[in-house]
Amino acid sequence: MIYKGKQKIWSDYQKEIPDDHWFYARSCIRQNFFPASEKYFLEIGRNVLGRDICDTEHHTTCGGIAYHSDVIPQETAMTIVARQFALMTEMGYRNLVASCITSFGNYTEILETWREFPELEARIREHLWKSCRREFEKPEYLAHASDLMYKWRNDIAERAQYRLVNKDTGEPLDIVEHIGCHYSKMFPHKGVGGAEYPCVLSGMVESWGGRIVDYPERRHCCGFGFRQYLVKANRGYSVSNTYKKFESMEPFHPDGIITNCPGCPYFLDRWQYVIAEQTGKTYGRDGFGIPVFTYEELAGLVLGINPWDLGLQLHQTAVEPLLDKMGVAYVPADKYLGLNREDLLRPELPSVLKCF
């Protein structure tokens, strides 16, 4: 691998990201899958780094999943997005940051479509006015939340309580990055680092002391692929894609996986259990899997936030192997305690994949 070659490509795909004043558009599924990730994006942005981020309860789904599943036409998705823009405008913001990769791809695709076909934008403005009497300005800057975390990566590194370094050997931890397909595969110039060698996540990992693993199936889909999973009969295809990725990364013995999409961490995490049940195979050491994290979770760990406050007990694949390598302090007995130390009850443990 010629690192300088990647750096040259990264220099061609830099993206202007304003440092402050963002309107936050949440994901419709992340709060169910990884409930603390969005909370800690806001917590880190607002309270640790002092940035202004607007979070409103009035916004809705962006319609991206329905659009990519062919359930709604694009004009419907556009009108939903136009309403999000109207909320942003009404609240006095010009920069929109999306929590979800598919939302980011959806917003990007819609803005590019309107740029090519202004008459369509005019029609959507009319639809929005007729349906809810709202008007909007288009965002001046559009970013994915991982773009902001990338921009803040060195600020986070300065405040780090832990680093992505093996506490026993002093060696950098080997981290696999997985970028959501809708981040930059459609519009390479809209992502940090482009489509083939994005550096939005690898930049975070390197700033926080880790080492990126570039393995042959790095670009391959996580297995979600919308209809691969949403159509029940296709789910074998979904898991086979995930299997292909794990087989490809296995020889590199990664210590963890970082992702920036709602679906990817879910499928890379949950399908490890299914693969273990089906084939008897696990990909971590001693019967464990490879822990999978959102970028907010990894940032939270680096900043010293309690892993159970970050919601890591909701992962199927045990995260403790990585916590132990980093030397993160945690209380195993607190894993299944919720707010106010409420007992969340212990899940049934899988028969093959080792979990706590």
Next chain:
Amino acid sequence: MKEKVLIIGGGIAGMEAARQLQALGCSPLLVEKEHGLGGHVARWHKLFPDMLSAESLVTELEAGLSGVTVYRHTEVKSINRLKDSYSVKLSNGENLVVRAVLLATGFRLFEAAKKEEYGYGVYDHVVTNADLEAWMNGFPDERMPEAPRAVGFVHCVGSRDIKAGNSQCSKVCCMTAVKQAIEMRERYPQAEVYCFYMDLRLFGKKYEDFYIGAQRDFGIHFIRGRVSEVGETIDGRVQVKAEDTLLGKPVKVILDLLVLMSGMVCNPSASALAPQLRLEIDSDGFLRSRDNVAGILESGRPGIFYAGACTGTKTVPETLAEARAAALRIYQYLQA
């Protein structure tokens, strides 16, 4: 007094035209921006379909330049039309007045790194067709594996590719890939060799025989399908994913070396000269000829002529034939 003709470009077209003009009694002045003559061919190893030594061709052409004024390491800084001639300022400070100008500026190889998915400049064992020829000519290249077990060739890199900004076929890459595949198989008989192609354009004399021989005698695998992505395995080998469109199946192979057949694009120095001479650029980025049937050598401007790959992709024999025809056409122009 002999009429002076400026030839811009010391590749095979410029050399052959200079030789012919000299023989016709003109005074050719050959300008080459590099020290060596012969252009791309000087860096090539063997030429298809007869496996002729490229070096011997360049040596033969250079031997014919006796008496021709050659400016090496020199570029044309500016060029202006006078009443029936051109005033030329060279980068060495010399000023010339010439009756006619022949553009033989050739082509530039497409920058393979622009096709990011193929990993040129990122993965350790990905090279271009030009890199392979240089290595065959004895230039060491650390990207070349010692005893490859599998080698792949990707056709049409930057050719017939609207996304890359080049819709034209580069014409020579199919045959170059077949030639290089055979050469690699001859050097490494144990290696499996794969060619990933869109379709094979083997139009010239003996080309089809060459291709059949590559399959029949050398066992080279031809896979019809574009490569979608390239990755690197833990031991530094190259993983290639493609679709075999004849079988309708995705294919994945692990290679020790991947060769990208970089296509031809217009030489930027020709594009830079064009506005000074009010020459038109064609939709493919090459210089536009008066027409593409009987006027390929003509620029449409008095006293300005073309030869070789400055007007489009050409093979070596086509380039040499055009150079001879251009010399004759210039001679006729000077006589008129």
